[in-house]
Amino acid sequence: MNSPLESAALFYIGPVAITQAIVMTWVIMAVLVIGAYLLTRRLSLHPSKRQVALELLVDTLDTQIRETTGAAPAPYRGFIGTLFVFILVANWSSLIPGVEPPTAKLETDAALAALVFFSVIWFGVRGAGVGGYLRSFAMPNPVMIPLNMLESVTRVFSMFVRLFGNVMSGVFVIGIVASLAGLLVPIPLMALDLLTGLVQAYIFAVLAMVFIAATVEEGAHGPADPDPETSLQKKDS
């Protein structure tokens, strides 16, 4: 059985090895970009059915961003929404026979997590300035600076291992069951995989949003502390 940690090259463009995951990533990106262009080409105040469905999706994204973090969704909608839709489509692309989802490969997930890492810096600096972003490391107090710096790397690492592990294990289990039991037996597992794919895409987007919002908020005015008594106790200890 092939190792799920390695990916075989389909062909080479110069020195660059092109794997199936790269091809699938580009196909998904093309489908999403062209689909988004076609769907948003004729927007009107009297929406068609397509536009209503699209507005439902965007509205759900906005509501989720607002409810999970309390931040205004407008600056983050593009990044978080793209992240969610891309991971969702990538996870569900395993339904097409012969296609392995690109998120089942370490490289794709590492790239997505790196995007989240840099976007935390980007949104943090944009929302609170360079000083504010650096100050967010010293929250709740300066003793935490090394831990916060370590955390900013490890949380992103755990995000990408989580996405990789979930999607890859689903694909792996289906492969094993199909090779042991036969053609139609893994169908319930594939249904379960649909749910896992949706939940993982949601988790990834929500966690990215939470990290960004936490950095922006802490950089802007420190952690919210509604109870003055607890803050006094913190100062004493």
Place this chain on the structure above:
Amino acid sequence: MDYLSIASIVCAAFAVSFGAIGPALAEGRAVAAAMDAIARQPEAANTISRTLFVGLAMIETTAIYCLVISLLLLFANPLLA
């Protein structure tokens, strides 16, 4: 088959099996607590189930780590190279 590869296989199986115990118990407790909360306050079901899903994914990560470790042992073992 030398004893290093046998040890790797046994350890991979142990990592997955024991690594699944803790998250299974923890997920059971989390779901039970969420059910309890929804039964008490059905109007907060949306918030509770959203937080539950995020929490479940967090808990599940520990099991996934064990799976990744066992895959490393089986497929990318530095000692067997």
